[in-house]
Amino acid sequence: DTGVSQDPRHKITKRGQNVTFRCDPISEHNRLYWYRQTLGQGPEFLTYFQNEAQLEKSRLLSDRFSAERPKGSFSTLEIQRTEQGDSAMYLCASSHEIDRGRGFGYTFGSGTRLTVV
Amino acid sequence: AQKITQTQPGMFVQEKEAVTLDCTYDTSDQSYGLFWYKQPSSGEMIFLIYQGSYDEQNATEGRYSLNFQKARKSANLVISASQLGDSAMYFCAMRLYGQNFVFGPGTRLSVLP
Numbered sequence: 001d002t003g004v005s006q007d008p009r010h011k012i013t014k015r016g017q018n019v020t021f022r023c024d025p026i027s028e029h030n031r032l033y034w035y036r037q038t039l040g041q042g043p044e045f046l047t048y049f050q051n052e053a054q055l056e057k058s059r060l061l062s063d064r065f066s067a068e069r070p071k072g073s074f075s076t077l078e079i080q081r082t083e084q085g086d087s088a089m090y091l092c093a094s095s096h097e098i099d100r101g102r103g104f105g106y107t108f109g110s111g112t113r114l115t116v117v
Numbered sequence: 118a119q120k121i122t123q124t125q126p127g128m129f130v131q132e133k134e135a136v137t138l139d140c141t142y143d144t145s146d147q148s149y150g151l152f153w154y155k156q157p158s159s160g161e162m163i164f165l166i167y168q169g170s171y172d173e174q175n176a177t178e179g180r181y182s183l184n185f186q187k188a189r190k191s192a193n194l195v196i197s198a199s200q201l202g203d204s205a206m207y208f209c210a211m212r213l214y215g216q217n218f219v220f221g222p223g224t225r226l227s228v229l230p
Binding site: 033035040041042043044045048056059089091093107108109110111113 | 121154159160161162163164208210217218219220221222223
């Protein structure tokens, strides 16, 4: 179990450029979540997948945001035409469909910190 | 809708002393889980402790305990014997079964030597 991996850890981009982040969940987890965390705030839910199906995407911040999980394993989050307001930490987490054990929580990655200049 | 309130933006505690981080929540659901996460400067969210809404006893995990007062809708985190490595952001969160987390704004804890 290597945990949830996110790549890159840091990304600096110019306004208007597209960026893509990758998340590799824990291998036996079939649910994958994306959150955004702005400075001084707690994480804010964006979207989640169960296997390859995107079950909730209404919280994506705008149509510039999209996420995929084509084979039900890793996921990508893309932001098109980035704006300075997109600067934030983007966190990925994974869990198993059956919330087992105490806590029905999940495992977070270390995040990708995006800076739009 | 669910909401988490953490009224302490920052807290200081002397090493080896205990500290309480406050959390209140709002939900109309009867079945929910309350969580505390630690976020060091590295960014990773580290699970600390969980309390289910139907749990009658307060949760404990090592030096962490959760003071759950359901009628007051509070779920305060108590850290005993603070260590320098406890300095971090702490987030209280709620999750309804099968749904996403709702996080509070966090409390920055600084442990003084």
